[in-house]
Amino acid sequence: MQQESFTVEQATRAIERYCVYQERCHKEVEDKLRKMGMIQLAIDEIIPHLIEHKFLNETRFSQSFARGKFRNKHWGRNRIVRELKLRKIAERNIKIALQEIDPEEYEVSFDTLSRKRYEQLHNEKDKYRKRKKLADYLLYRGWEGDLVYDKVKQLIP
Structure with a gap:
């Protein structure tokens, strides 16, 4: 199966629609252009156009x-x-x-999420395994270690 080829103009219009649909980063746009079969020279022309016309920020x-x-x-x-x-x-x-994340909303969200996960672990009888599962879950989701370990100690004394 042969890949469809695009002119720079067609690729630019397609990528403009891609960027309008949702916010994109440079890497996503560049990956998409490569997938479309565009060469580096064309990519180097299209990306500045997208930035200049505020499709990419x-x-x-x-x-x-x-x-x-x-x-x-x-x-x-x-x-x-x-x-x-x-x-x-x-x-x-x-x-x-x-800075988009409100500190109070951050604390409330963390508290809600940890309590919800704690409730889901009701079948786990071993206190230490329960602690580990809760901590691993919260750490995987990207919450700071000090917050996680304090919350684990609070919920599972």
């Missing part, structure tokens, strides 16, 4: 990503930072993105 992407992953998936700061770094987001934009 890493700061806006970072803020949206942090808000969404925190509110919808209940990720902690560590996981959000890790995922943004995987997408090659600049440190400056990561700092700006983390």
Whole structure:
């Protein structure tokens, strides 16, 4: 099966639609263009066009990503930072993105999530295994270690 080929103009229009649908980072756009079979020269022409016409903005992407992953998936700061770094987001934009998370909302979300997970572990009889499962779950979701271990001690004395 032969891959469909695009002109720079067609690829630009397609990627504009891709960016309008939801916020994207440079890495996602570049990966998409490569998948479309575009050469580096074309990519180097399309990406500046997207930035100039405000289809692509890493700061806006970072803020949206942090808000969404925190509110919808209940990720902690560590996981959000890790995922943004995987997408090659600049440190400056990561700092700006983390400011999108309200500290009080962060605490409430952490408390709610840990209590919910604690309730799900009611079948686990061994106190230490229960602690480990709760801690592992919260750490995987990117919550800070000191918060996690304090909460585990509080919920499972």
